[in-house]
Amino acid sequence: xxxxxxxxxxxxxxxxxxxxxxxxxxxxxIIQGMTGSYGSTHTRLMKAYGTNIPAGVTPGKGxxxxxxxxxxxxxxxxxxATGAQISGxxxxxxxxxxxxxxxxxxxxxxxxxIPEHIPIRDAIxxxxxxxxxxxxxxxxxTPGVIVPEVMKVGIMPAQPFKAGTTVVFSRSGTLMYDVSYxxxxxGYGQRLCLGIGGDPINGTNLIEAFDLVRDRDDVESxxxxxxxxxxxxxxxxxxxxSTNFTKPVIAYIAGRAAPKExxxxxxxxxxxxxxxxxxxxxxxxAKANVPVAKRPAEVxxxxxxxxxx
Amino acid sequence: xxxLEYQGKELFDEFGIRVPxxxxxxxxxxxxxxxxxxxxxxVIKSQLTVGGRGKAGAILKCKNEVELxxxxxxxxxxxxxxxLPRGILLEEMADIKRELYVSLFLNRSKRCYSLISSAEGxxxxxxxxSKVMVDVPIDGLTSQQxxxxxxxxxxDGETVISFVDFTTKLSKIVNEKEAELAEINPVAxxxxxxxxxxxxxxxxxxxxxxxxxxxxxxxxxxxxEKQAEVSGFSLVELxxxxxxxxxxxxxxxxxxxxxxDAGGRAGxxxxxxxxxxxxxxxxxxxxxxKIKKVEAILVNLFGGIVRTNLVAQAILxxxxxxLMNVPVFARISGADSEKAREMLQGSKAKLYNTVEEAIQSAxxxxxxxxxxA
Numbered sequence: 001x002x003x004x005x006x007x008x009x010x011x012x013x014x015x016x017x018x019x020x021x022x023x024x025x026x027x028x029x030i031i032q033g034m035t036g037s038y039g040s041t042h043t044r045l046m047k048a049y050g051t052n053i054p055a056g057v058t059p060g061k062g063x064x065x066x067x068x069x070x071x072x073x074x075x076x077x078x079x080x081a082t083g084a085q086i087s088g089x090x091x092x093x094x095x096x097x098x099x100x101x102x103x104x105x106x107x108x109x110x111x112x113x114i115p116e117h118i119p120i121r122d123a124i125x126x127x128x129x130x131x132x133x134x135x136x137x138x139x140x141x142t143p144g145v146i147v148p149e150v151m152k153v154g155i156m157p158a159q160p161f162k163a164g165t166t167v168v169f170s171r172s173g174t175l176m177y178d179v180s181y182x183x184x185x186x187g188y189g190q191r192l193c194l195g196i197g198g199d200p201i202n203g204t205n206l207i208e209a210f211d212l213v214r215d216r217d218d219v220e221s222x223x224x225x226x227x228x229x230x231x232x233x234x235x236x237x238x239x240x241x242s243t244n245f246t247k248p249v250i251a252y253i254a255g256r257a258a259p260k261e262x263x264x265x266x267x268x269x270x271x272x273x274x275x276x277x278x279x280x281x282x283x284x285x286a287k288a289n290v291p292v293a294k295r296p297a298e299v300x301x302x303x304x305x306x307x308x309x
Numbered sequence: 310x311x312x313l314e315y316q317g318k319e320l321f322d323e324f325g326i327r328v329p330x331x332x333x334x335x336x337x338x339x340x341x342x343x344x345x346x347x348x349x350x351x352v353i354k355s356q357l358t359v360g361g362r363g364k365a366g367a368i369l370k371c372k373n374e375v376e377l378x379x380x381x382x383x384x385x386x387x388x389x390x391x392x393l394p395r396g397i398l399l400e401e402m403a404d405i406k407r408e409l410y411v412s413l414f415l416n417r418s419k420r421c422y423s424l425i426s427s428a429e430g431x432x433x434x435x436x437x438x439s440k441v442m443v444d445v446p447i448d449g450l451t452s453q454q455x456x457x458x459x460x461x462x463x464x465d466g467e468t469v470i471s472f473v474d475f476t477t478k479l480s481k482i483v484n485e486k487e488a489e490l491a492e493i494n495p496v497a498x499x500x501x502x503x504x505x506x507x508x509x510x511x512x513x514x515x516x517x518x519x520x521x522x523x524x525x526x527x528x529x530x531x532x533x534e535k536q537a538e539v540s541g542f543s544l545v546e547l548x549x550x551x552x553x554x555x556x557x558x559x560x561x562x563x564x565x566x567x568x569x570d571a572g573g574r575a576g577x578x579x580x581x582x583x584x585x586x587x588x589x590x591x592x593x594x595x596x597x598x599k600i601k602k603v604e605a606i607l608v609n610l611f612g613g614i615v616r617t618n619l620v621a622q623a624i625l626x627x628x629x630x631x632l633m634n635v636p637v638f639a640r641i642s643g644a645d646s647e648k649a650r651e652m653l654q655g656s657k658a659k660l661y662n663t664v665e666e667a668i669q670s671a672x673x674x675x676x677x678x679x680x681x682a
Contacts, residue, residue, distance in 0.1 A: 198558060
């Protein structure tokens with residue numbers, strides 16, 4: 001059984017703070033790898049969306065300015081100057097381990113690990129280090145996290161998302177956009193959309209993600225976008241049953257028609273025997289009374305039905 | 310990357326884990342040489358990247374040279390789950406007292422490595438009666454953990470020492486070569502109490518390959534996969550005739566499911582990742598054009614950053630340069646879709662508002678062309 005998270009971690013406090021705070025909705029976010037092509041494109045887009053980005057880090061480029069944002073050589077300088085607790089990591093995979101450890105050492109409490117192709121051992125090392133230092137990682141290989149109409153740390157486009165009371169957790173990036181777009185177009189806005197990541201190791205797994213919202217009054221329902229590979233959905237179903245999770249949950253699972261023992265684009269999307277298969281996930285969700293949509297467009301229909309019940 | 314058995318055993322040998330004397334053969338001539346070198350009886354095993362070869366009859370015993378040639382030829386041409394062997398491994402028969410199961414694997418739900426072992430070898434581990442599992446620290450299995458596991462398995466005396474030696478070496482391989490899995494089923498305990506790996510299933514973390522140039526020689530990807538990899542695409546070839554292209558693994562998988570639900574059969578899965586430029590789409594179409602069985606291409610793009618007209622341009626370029634001639638059915642949610650629609654008018658490509666419509670159209674077009682042929 002997966003260990004559940006310390007209840008003290010409040011992602012909404014970290015991401016947007018509490019009403020009345022001077023910097024409510026404007027919590028500082030540092031972008032590591034800001035001057036790279038990916039980092040720079042998305043720094044502009046995040047800023048345009050409303051994210052407060054007072055500093056960037058690129059070793060060797062300290063002193064430069066990008067889009068009015070000062071660049072620092074090290075995380076400790078950037079954190080020292082801004083007091084940020086959030087870092088968006090946009091460095092290439094081979095530099096991820098070093099960048100993440102540096103961020104944690106500088107006092108960062110929430111790492112949003114965007115890059116794909118992170119070696120498994122590096123992800124485990126960062127995860128273990130983060131636990132020791134009371135920090136949390138989202139990802140790697142995640143589109144990031146968005147509080148619609150407030151801020152985002154990640155690479156998701158703005159259009160699919162709208163403020164509301166549904167939460168979307170997704171193991172896939174584009175499907176998070178597609179499903180959120182479907183929800184939005186049927187009137188179900190989102191309070192939070194968070195990419196779990198497409199890798200075998202997730203800094204924040206589905207159960208921990210559920211813990212983040214289970215006691216929140218501003219969250220009415222949850223949509224989980226899963227895919228083949230691993231047993232995250234099976235564990236989640238068990239969690240929903242054993243902890244008596246009462247908020248309505250709708251699921252979608254991609255990869256029903258995928259062949260076995262083939263990696264389907266994501267490092268984590270691979271079925272061995274029955275382990276990781278869509279059938280196993282659907283069966284377990286059924287036990288937890290979680291309806292599974294056949295296609296992204298069916299998600300809002302199932303949600304509407306569930307909310308009427 | 311899943312290593313073939315003989316490749317895994319090369320790694321084992323390098324790290325001091327004992328393996329049977331063996332000889333890799335691709336031809337009958339090489340097999341005869343191997344037989345002469347190893348002596349009889351021996352066992353011959355298809356080298357495959359898929360599991361279940363024992364059940365499929367791709368492991369055979371040969372009592373003598375007379376038996377070797379026909380059995381070798383049989384294996385050479387035997388497909389297992391659609392895969393032909395990449396060589397046949399000839400091995401000496403070990404003098405086995407008993408068998409164990411040992412596997413060190415990435416435990417995804419616990420987010421660490423775990424060692425699972427059983428006192429019954431050569432079985433399906435799912436159904437094994439007595440299993441011992443222990444979580445392995447990131448720096449490797451400790452001798453104490455290995456010893457405790459051996460005791461729980463009911464081993465005694467010399468075999469405990471052999472078990473500790475065997476499993477700590479296995480852990481060293483997993484750490485140093487960055488494997489996701491090192492499974493040995495079965496491990497033989499020989500008459501003299503020493504351990505021998507009779508099989509090897511090793512999967513290396515693809516994302517760590519940049520740190521392991523020494524493992525490059527084990528890569529066995531097709532020209533097409535290589536081309537896809539260079540462009541940063543994920544490609545999986547499938548059995549059908551509809552190629553599916555999209556931005557994001559989940560989205561392409563989802564499209565694959567819907568194609569299958571609509572009665573279509575996918576011939577390729579191609580995820581070209583985050584960037585939808587004219588060049589990336591063109592390169593993706595180029596890769597797909599090399600797959601001869603593809604009769605239609607389904608494009609599913611989602612994301613606000615996608616410029617629809619750029620995608621349309623890439624499709625037109627592909628037709629104009631005679632890269633391909635098959636119809637394209639596209640759902641592209643993004644800016645400038647009206648313009649893209651105009652651009653594609655008169656070509657074999659068509660834009661649809663929803664992916665469901667694009668799929669319906671692709672599947673029925675293929676069905677009709679089949680009917681009129």
